[in-house]
Each structure stands twice: as structure tokens, then as C-alpha cells.
Amino acid sequence: MDKLEKLTRREEELMRWFWQRGPLFVRELVELSPEPKPHFNTLSTMVRSLEAKGYLGHKAFGATYQYHPLVSEEEFSRRTLGGVIRRYFGSSYLGAVSALVEEEKISVEELRELVDRIERRNRG
Structure with a gap:
């Protein structure tokens, strides 16, 4: 797998929903979010960014998309740990x-x- 871009804290939180729940629609992400609920368009933009970074894929259902993880939580954890060890401990x-x-x-x-x-x- 190619090198993945780093995630923001909020992007990582969204990925955790996908890892825990599996495929989700953006409206489901809105429902899962704590108060104050983020706007649909805000989450939609973040999900598209995760897709552009290679973390999510989608399946079309008419005019809406259901997103699913392309990277497992285990793979993400390994890559994150590896990055920390490279950066702070000289590999x-x-x-x-x-x-x-x-x-x-x-x-x-x-x-x-x-x-x-x-x-x-x-x-x-």
C-alpha cells in the first residue's frame, strides 16, 4: 500500500466511526455525532477528503453515497506507530x-x- 497522508484529529475521529460501525452514509455520521451536531455539508466535505486521501471508498445508492473504510484500523495504527518511531526515535x-x-x-x-x-x- 502506498504512503497515506496524515489525518487531522477530526478525520481520525470520523475514521473510528467507520472502523466501529462499517459502511455509513453522511447523514448517519451526523446522527452519531455529539451535540452540537456538525452540519451535513461539513461532514460531507471531510468524508470526501478522507476518500481523496485513500482512507475511504464509496458505493452509490441513487444520488447518495455510502462510504466504507479502505484502510483497516490495524493498518492505520501500525503506520502511525511506525511514523512516530521514525520521527522521534530515528527509526x-x-x-x-x-x-x-x-x-x-x-x-x-x-x-x-x-x-x-x-x-x-x-x-x-
């Missing part, structure tokens, strides 16, 4: 894990458990 995954341990965001025990899981997966 060093070891550096990222070391920072988590140093900041006490992950314990040594959790790190050992992670290594055990990886070793089991590689053996299996």
Missing part, C-alpha cells in the same frame, strides 16, 4: 521501547512477557 524500535521502560510506562516484567510472547510466536 529505532529499541530506542522507543527503552524510552517506555525509562519513563516507567512499561515494567521490566511486561517487557519480559512481551519477549516471551515473541519467542513463542516465532517457535510456533
Whole structure:
């Protein structure tokens, strides 16, 4: 898959609706949105932007479109994590894990458990 453009915070929130709910019409996005509800045209513009960026596709139903994700949440998460590690840790995954341990965001025990899981997966 080609490199995807970054998402704004609001675009990522919209994508989460698609990942959780599956295909949606813009009017359904309006209904799902918290108060104050965004205008239909605002959401329609954002959805078309997500489509232009390669995150959504659509199926026509008469004069309206139902949009669906083209990128899975897992793929998005992997790409986002990879971008953070490239940008802030010079592409060093070891550096990222070391920072988590140093900041006490992950314990040594959790790190050992992670290594055990990886070793089991590689053996299996």
C-alpha cells in the first residue's frame, strides 16, 4: 500500500466511526455525532477528503453515497506507530521501547512477557 497522508484529529475521529460501525452514509455520521451536531455539508466535505486521501471508498445508492473504510484500523495504527518511531526515535524500535521502560510506562516484567510472547510466536 502506498504512503497515506496524515489525518487531522477530526478525520481520525470520523475514521473510528467507520472502523466501529462499517459502511455509513453522511447523514448517519451526523446522527452519531455529539451535540452540537456538525452540519451535513461539513461532514460531507471531510468524508470526501478522507476518500481523496485513500482512507475511504464509496458505493452509490441513487444520488447518495455510502462510504466504507479502505484502510483497516490495524493498518492505520501500525503506520502511525511506525511514523512516530521514525520521527522521534530515528527509526529505532529499541530506542522507543527503552524510552517506555525509562519513563516507567512499561515494567521490566511486561517487557519480559512481551519477549516471551515473541519467542513463542516465532517457535510456533
